[in-house]
Amino acid sequence: MTHTFAVQLNSLLAALILLTAFALLAQRKILGLVHIFAWQGFFLALSTAVIGYASGEHHLYISSLLTLVMKVILLPYILYTLVRKLKVHRDIDAVVNIPTTMLLGIMLVVFSYHLTAPIRELSNLMTRSTLAVALATVMLGMLMMVTRRHAVTQILGFLAMENGLFFAATSATYGMPMVVELGVALDLLIAAFIFGIFFFHISTTFESLDVEQMAKLKETD
């Protein structure tokens, strides 16, 4: 595998990550969302490995493996079990309808392209052009958290944001130090457990996972 081929492959994977970020915005079924999230993690792991190979930074292989275990197997598995146990299948209608969300998403991509343009000029890493995609993935995850009302969907948006940040770290500086990455991975795992407990509490208290319900906390009607 030559160097230019690795760069092209990395661009392709970046494009696929962006595509999955949009697919997360478009998908309505919760299990479908979990599957797409797993795919996003898979592309991310693959891209990290490719960058690790092409740049000679071999600690990225460990990050890649960590991503594979955490974001493709463990987190989707936990979410899958949660969704099965809580018996939720469809998302509640979003605050903004889906085609509009897509258009907003495109605008966010263009915005993050402009935002990262100066960095692209300064950097001489081979991954400098994928930084815009990474930032866009963060923004799209945030858009998902803002526009969806279902608790599980919001968590998936949050996890997608984390994917974007991880991708930003690998494309801006060839990854964070190992300690930080291990810490983040552990935090995510703990967060997933806490989310699980929260989901159970929300669904037993309100008999629904619609977060709008939580706006009315008054005891009197």
Next chain:
Amino acid sequence: MSLHPFGIELLQFVLLLGLAPAFAGWVKTLKCLAQGRTAPGILQPYRDIRRLFGKDIVLAENASWIFRFTPYLVFGVTAVAAGIIPLISVDLPLAATADVIALVMLFGIVRFFTALAGMDIGTAFGGMGSSREMMVASLAEPAMLMAVFTVSLASNSSSLTQMVAVMGHAEFVIRPSLAFALAAFIMVALAETGRIPVDNPATHLELTMVHEAMILEYSGRHLALIEWAGMMKLTLFFALGIAAFSPWGIASDGDIGALLLAFGSLLLKLAVGALVMVLIETGLAKMRLFRLPEYLGSAFLLATLGMIAFFILE
């Protein structure tokens, strides 16, 4: 030995006119095989066209000139498009007169007049078909343009022959933008040619038909011309997809040997393309009409992502 450019142009017209029914027959044959039915044979569309030409025209009393004029216009304009899209060679003198935007506009004219003719007689089906067709068109055309523009960006030209010439000689690189554009193009082409997720070409069921509803009142040679133009349109969309996304093997001048080679590779690509389309069509069910905006919206999104990916990643 080499052909004059106008000879190539003429050859392309003849090729498209002759090949289109066979291609439609091939698609039908594959579809029958995929669904476990007995195929009528590749030559059936030729027999259908001959039969329709032999029949008399039944014309409604209140049909205006638009209704009578439309079949000829549809056939003529579709044939002109054959002069612009490079099928076997990029040395096309007519192609200099129209780029890819003009090509989309040509298909727009065809659609506009078919919709007018659908409403002209005043039957309920005609009007309904026209209204549906215009809805699909208004959503499909921007996506179509975006998908083709991505290829234009990659080849620095909006002229089809120039695009093919550049793309055909470019060395192989992975281009995410073109992959997105191809996915969007396939989705839009299914809508533009009235294939399954959008419209079912084999049905005359009142509730679902789109294109068939508009041409319900046509008979005799009018119907033959419209059907033939429909087959040519299907072939042209495949040819456009091949020209934009896999132009390898196309001849760069009028050399007879190169032309024969280009013809062979065109046949091969058409056969494979039809197989892909039949697999898509057999795997999917027709969508509800009100879900179409979402389908075409995602085609537009893919095309736009392709364009953005071109700027960001390449």
